[in-house]
Amino acid sequence: MPIIVHADERLFHLMTPGSSYAFRVREDGLLEHLYWGARMEDALDLLRVARAARRLDPRPDHLRATDVGSLRLEYPSYGTGDHRDPAYDVLQPSGSHASQLVYASHRIQPGKPRLPGLPAFYVESDFEADTLEITLVDPVLSLQVVLSYTVYRDFDLLCRHARFENAGTGTLVLRRALSASVDLDLREADFIQLSGAWIRERFIERVPLGPGRHEIMSRAGISGHKHSPFFALAAPNATEDRGEVRAFALVYSGNFVGACEMEPMRQNVRAQIGIHPADFSWRLGPGETFVTPEAALVYSDEGWGGMSRTFHRAIRRRLCQGPYRDRVRPVLINNWEATYFDFHEDDLVEIARQARDLGVELFVLDDGWFGQRDDDSTSLGDWRPHPRKLPHGLRHLADQIHGLGMQFGIWMEPEMVSPKSKLYEEHPDWCLHVPDRPRSERRHQLMLDLTREDVRAFVVDAVSRVIEEGAVDYVKWDMNRPMTEVGSAALPPERQRETAHRYVLGLYEILETLTSRFPHVLFENCASGGGRFDLGMLHYMPQTWTSDNTDAVARLKIQHGTSLVFPPVTMGAHVSAVPNHQMGRVTPFALRAGVAMCGNFGFELDVRRFSDEERREARQAVERYKAVRELVQFGDFYRLLSPFEGHEAAWMFVAADRSEALVAYFCTYPDPMEPPRRLALRGLAPDGRYVAEPFAECFRGDTLMRSGLVIPRQTGDGQAVFIHLKQIREEGDGP
Numbered sequence: 228m229p230i231i232v233h234a235d236e237r238l239f240h241l242m243t244p245g246s247s248y249a250f251r252v253r254e255d256g257l258l259e260h261l262y263w264g265a266r267m268e269d270a271l272d273l274l275r276v277a278r279a280a281r282r283l284d285p286r287p288d289h290l291r292a293t294d295v296g297s298l299r300l301e302y303p304s305y306g307t308g309d310h311r312d313p314a315y316d317v318l319q320p321s322g323s324h325a326s327q328l329v330y331a332s333h334r335i336q337p338g339k340p341r342l343p344g345l346p347a348f349y350v351e352s353d354f355e356a357d358t359l360e361i362t363l364v365d366p367v368l369s370l371q372v373v374l375s376y377t378v379y380r381d382f383d384l385l386c387r388h389a390r391f392e393n394a395g396t397g398t399l400v401l402r403r404a405l406s407a408s409v410d411l412d413l414r415e416a417d418f419i420q421l422s423g424a425w426i427r428e429r430f431i432e433r434v435p436l437g438p439g440r441h442e443i444m445s446r447a448g449i450s451g452h453k454h455s456p457f458f459a460l461a462a463p464n465a466t467e468d469r470g471e472v473r474a475f476a477l478v479y480s481g482n483f484v485g486a487c488e489m490e491p492m493r494q495n496v497r498a499q500i501g502i503h504p505a506d507f508s509w510r511l512g513p514g515e516t517f518v519t520p521e522a523a524l525v526y527s528d529e530g531w532g533g534m535s536r537t538f539h540r541a542i543r544r545r546l547c548q549g550p551y552r553d554r555v556r557p558v559l560i561n562n563w564e565a566t567y568f569d570f571h572e573d574d575l576v577e578i579a580r581q582a583r584d585l586g587v588e589l590f591v592l593d594d595g596w597f598g599q600r601d602d603d604s605t606s607l608g609d610w611r612p613h614p615r616k617l618p619h620g621l622r623h624l625a626d627q628i629h630g631l632g633m634q635f636g637i638w639m640e641p642e643m644v645s646p647k648s649k650l651y652e653e654h655p656d657w658c659l660h661v662p663d664r665p666r667s668e669r670r671h672q673l674m675l676d677l678t679r680e681d682v683r684a685f686v687v688d689a690v691s692r693v694i695e696e697g698a699v700d701y702v703k704w705d706m707n708r709p710m711t712e713v714g715s716a717a718l719p720p721e722r723q724r725e726t727a728h729r730y731v732l733g734l735y736e737i738l739e740t741l742t743s744r745f746p747h748v749l750f751e752n753c754a755s756g757g758g759r760f761d762l763g764m765l766h767y768m769p770q771t772w773t774s775d776n777t778d779a780v781a782r783l784k785i786q787h788g789t790s791l792v793f794p795p796v797t798m799g800a801h802v803s804a805v806p807n808h809q810m811g812r813v814t815p816f817a818l819r820a821g822v823a824m825c826g827n828f829g830f831e832l833d834v835r836r837f838s839d840e841e842r843r844e845a846r847q848a849v850e851r852y853k854a855v856r857e858l859v860q861f862g863d864f865y866r867l868l869s870p871f872e873g874h875e876a877a878w879m880f881v882a883a884d885r886s887e888a889l890v891a892y893f894c895t896y897p898d899p900m901e902p903p904r905r906l907a908l909r910g911l912a913p914d915g916r917y918v919a920e921p922f923a924e925c926f927r928g929d930t931l932m933r934s935g936l937v938i939p940r941q942t943g944d945g946q947a948v949f950i951h952l953k954q955i956r957e958e959g960d961g962p
Contacts, residue, residue, distance in 0.1 A: 229357045229378040240270035243383040246526035250301050256329030258301035260410050265528050299410035311497050316403035328363035335359050339377045346766030347521040348386050348545050369395030382541045385524040393511040401509040405501030407522035413496045415463050421455035426776035428757040429788040442486040444503050448710025448727050450761040456483045457792050467532045474534050475500045479520035480763035481731035508724040539794035547769040551749050556827045563593035565833035568601050576627050581834045583631045586849035590628050591636035604671040607643045608650030610689045621697035636701030641686045643672045657682050661714040669708035677733030679717045687740050706754040738767035770797050777803035778810040779822040780895050783870040796860035800826030814945045820848040821947030828852045855889050865909040881910035890950040892938050907935040917952040
């Protein structure tokens with residue numbers, strides 16, 4: 228059983244294949260955290276060790292006494308002696324915030340219930356996981372909080388969330404409601420985060436924790452470019468392949484906070500993640516409930532490489548959903564950097580035709596196809612074909628694309644409205660706004676108020692009409708601005724601080740409706756590139772445009788950092804023209820194609836301008852990618868060399884049965900005096916024998932992992948080398 232309850236000691240032991248998580252109910256009813264780390268078989272030893280330590284403690288009783296402010300707690304409260312950050316904060320009719328939750332009951336159920344209105348990891352069979360629910364109460368407030376813990380049998384993954392219920396007669400106001408809080412006995416730890424900016428997303432940052440607070444967050448209404456809703460605590464000696472790592476990720480797409488607070492004497496670290504409380508409150512009337520987003524916790528004693536592979540497997544198999552979860556993704560071409568807003572139907576068909584001849588399978592029509600959209604100042608919300616560019620309508624274009632044997636995709640930004648649009652003229656109150664305040668525009672646009680039922684219905688109808696009229700196979704769903712003037716005309720004054728969270732809930736409702744209505748459509752998430760690359764969006768859209776930066780050198784760091792949590796199959800990666808439109812850099816085609824082949828491969832350029840040599844290289848790249856894309860998209864991922872540590876990067880993709888692997892090596896600016904790089908591979912069968920192409924040699928797996936494979940030195944900047952390994956069977960190996 229993944230969950231063991233020791234009734235006499237009131238101790239709960241949650242087990243995954245490689246980890247244990249344990250807590251108990253104290254005599255005073257508080258939940259005390261005991262352990263989160265490598266799997267142990269007898270959690271009662273934790274109590275025996277503690278009792279032995281107390282017996283040998285020579286100090287007098289008054290020095291050994293423990294107050295609530297130094298306990299390691301599971302879901303700490305505010306105002307009753309613990310002066311660290313609480314997990315929740317509730318405003319009562321009296322004006323007080325003081326609260327204390329104590330144990331009332333628990334239950335264990337097979338499987339994992341769905342979270343109402345929220346994305347979450349899931350199960351397809353109740354045998355895959357068990358869920359523990361701990362009911363806590365504050366009898367003074369008649370507040371009930373149910374803490375939910377799900378442990379999986381096949382992943383080192385623990386999922387947590389909290390459900391608040393007002394069991395009294397007065398109104399309570401939640402001012403803080405985090406998804407997970409864990410007090411850890413860590414004297415030393417490094418804080419790892421993914422931070423950046425537009426066209427520089429998810430760079431890896433690692434700093435040692437010291438006394439005080441370390442925080443990442445977003446208050447932009449979306450998860451954002453600045454910080455990913457993820458952090459990890461790693462042992463100071465932890466590396467890619469070894470050492471302890473404890474990771475937290477939030478299945479949510481709005482404002483968030485992730486924080487660690489270390490005590491001055493380093494005796495405790497409080498790690499928390501959830502909705503940011505800065506612009507949040509939620510009114511709970513009698514009998515009403517509030518459910519927090521889900522937090523995903525991963526433990527690894529195989530470094531952050533082991534952590535990443537746990538996230539990758541769980542995301543691919545039990546977070547993403549729909550037919551494309553298990554289906555290889557098509558090679559696509561997007562017309563954006565080829566034409567921007569300046570195109571006609573004939574241009575699009577010719578781009579598609581020439582791309583088809585290269586082996587491309589999906590043509591994507593980007594921005595500028597609707598309303599009077601000739602630049603970014605107008606027409607968002609007017610989702611009708613541009614009369615000059617598409618005089619025969621979407622279906623006519625789609626029929627021509629389908630007639631080439633290709634799929635047809637389209638770009639939309641359904642959450643936005645342009646002040647210069649028919650939609651805004653008719654419904655100026657449909658955007659987020661605050662009375663008597665200017666409406667701040669970003670990129671000449673405002674955000675629709677998705678807290679409103681009529682607005683959500685409009686978005687669903689508009690997107691559905693485009694998909695149906697255009698026979699659309701793929702939708703690139705963009706979102707190009709943060710929230711400002713966060714207010715809703717549909718909410719009363721006392722609920723205005725609920726707007727940001729209600730917006731996210733409204734978005735999830737829309738996505739649930741559309742993905743259920745059109746299961747055949749591949750939805751790709753985009754927010755000025757990777758500005759909303761989070762687990763919440765991946766539940767509905769199994770891939771994300773990783774960054775608006777398509778420069779191959781920059782993408783090495785962006786994709787490397789992104790892979791810390793997100794699998795390659797979720798990353799859109801395209802070959803673009805040179806000089807690159809964002810960085811101005813000129814790189815060889817082999818490097819651009821090679822980096823893009825390590826995600827969902829595509830093109831973002833004008834194939835009509837290809838030279839004969841470029842056309843040949845592009846066709847070969849597509850052929851190579853199709854030969855290995857199942858391995859790239861669904862294999863286990865290993866980072867061999869980090870681009871953050873030099874001018875080289877190397878990644879590896881390994882089939883689940885270890886029968887096949889692909890090594891990708893990149894060197895951006897080689898030193899002519901450097902010796903050839905020796906790469907120690909990972910994930911192979913030690914006693915297996917592998918043929919390595921293009922070497923045409925056979926090697927044992929343990930040799931490749933211990934001694935390594937020598938990468939021949941290439942000439943010139945921007946080198947890309949791929950090595951395809953296939954395990955061979957010896958005589959007598961059996962069928």
